[in-house]
Amino acid sequence: MSELVSTGVEGLDSILTGGITERSTVLVSGNPGTGKSIFGIQYLHHGATEHGERGIYVSFEEDEADIRAAAESVGLNQFGELVDDGEVVILDKREMLRETDFSTAVDKLLDTLEGESFDRLVLDSLSMFQLFFSDEQEERTYLLKFSDILKSNGLTSLLINEQGAVFPDTEVGLENFLTDGNIYFIQTPTDSGVNRYVWVAKMRKQDIDTDIFPMDIGEGGITVHERAGGFSMMSQSDEPSF
Template identity: 75%
Template sequence: MVDVTETGVDGLDAILNGGIVDNSTVLVSGNPGTGKSIFGIQYLYNGVREFDERGIYISFEENAEDIRQAAESVGFEEWGELVDNGDIKVYDKSTMLREEDFNTAIDRLLQDFAGTTYDRLVLDSLTMFSLFFDDETENRTYLLKFSDILKKNGLTSLLINEQGAVFPETEIGLENFLTDGNIYFIQTPTDNGVNRYIWVAKMRKQDINTDIFPMEIGEGGSPSTSGPAASR
C-alpha cells in the first residue's frame, strides 16, 4: 500500500483506488472546455476544506482575480478567503511572466516556499510554461527539473496540458513519460451537446482502474464521475 492524496472529486478517487500517490506529478490533458482548469481549482479547494492540506496554484494564463471569479462561479465561494489567509497561494500570469527566464521564476517560488508548508500544487498550463524556452529539448529538460523541485518540496502536483484533438494523443511528447500519472479529460460532440469522459491511463505505484468513465459537469461547473466504464 502507498500513501495517497484524495482529490475529493466524486467517483475519481474510486477510479484511482483511493487517490493520487503522494508526492507524485500527474499530467492532466484534454482539449479546451473539458474541465481541466476547474478540476485543478477543485483539487486545491477540496484539499483545504476537506483534508486540511494547503495548496499552490500557478497560472501562466489568468490573473488572480480571473481565477477567483472562475472558482466562485462553480460554487467554490470561499476561494478568495482561502487565498487571503494563505491556505491557497496563487502565482498568476503577472507574477510568472514578468521574469526574464525560468530559473529566476523558480528562484522566486523557492524563496516563497521557504519556511512554509504546502501539500498540493496545480500548474496551468504546460502550453504556456513552454514559452520560457527556445526549443523542445530545453522545455523537456526544465520540465524534469521542475518536477524534481516539486517532489523535493513534498508536493502532490497536477500539470495541466492543452490538447487540440478530441481523443487523447497519448504519444504527443515526453511529458507523458516524465510524469508519474496521466489523466485525460475527453469530450465528444453529439446531437444534443457533448458527452464527457475521464480516463486515468497511468499512475505509478498504484493499482488503478484504466477503463474510460463517463463524467459530468455538475451544477455550477464542478466535475464528477461515476458509473460503469464507457466503451469507446
C-alpha cells in the same frame, strides 16, 4: 506503502483506488473547455477544506480574479476565502510572466515555498510553461529539474496540459515520460451540447481502472460516474462506442 492524496472529485478517487500517490506529479491533459482548470481548483479546495492541506495555484494564463471567478462558477465559493486566508496561494500570470526565463519563474515559486508548508500544487498550464525552452533537450532538463523541486518540497502536483485534439493523442509527448501519471479529460459534441469523459491512462505504483468514465461539471465541480465507456484506448481516428 505510499500515502494516497484524495482528489476531491467524486468517482475519480475510486478509479484511482483511493487517490494520487503522495509527492507524485500528474499530467492532466485535454482540449480547451474540458474542465482541467476546474479540476485543479477543486483539488486545492478539497485539500484545504477537508484535509487541512495548503495549496499553490500557479497560472501562466489567468489572473487571480479569473481563477476566483472560475471557482465561484461551479459553487466553490469558499475558494476565495481560502485564498484570502493564505490556505491557497495564487501565483498568476502577472507574476509568473513578468520575466521571460525559466529561472526567474522558478525563483518566484521557491520564494513562496521558502519557510512555508504546502502540500498540493497546480500548474496551469504546462503548454505555456514550455515556451521558456528553445529545444527538446533544454525542455527535458528543466522539466526534470522542476519535477524534482516539487517532490523535494513535499508537493503532490497536477500539471495541466492543453491539447488540440478532441481525443487523447496516441503520440506520446516528452511530458508523458517525465510525470508519474496521466489523466485525460475528453469531450464529444452532441446535438444538445457535449458529453464529457475522464480517462486515467497511467499512474505509477498504483492499480487503476483504465476504462473511460463519463463525468459532468455542475454545482460543486466535477463528478465522475461509475458506468465505464467500455474501452481503454482510442485515437483521434477512432469512432467512440459509448
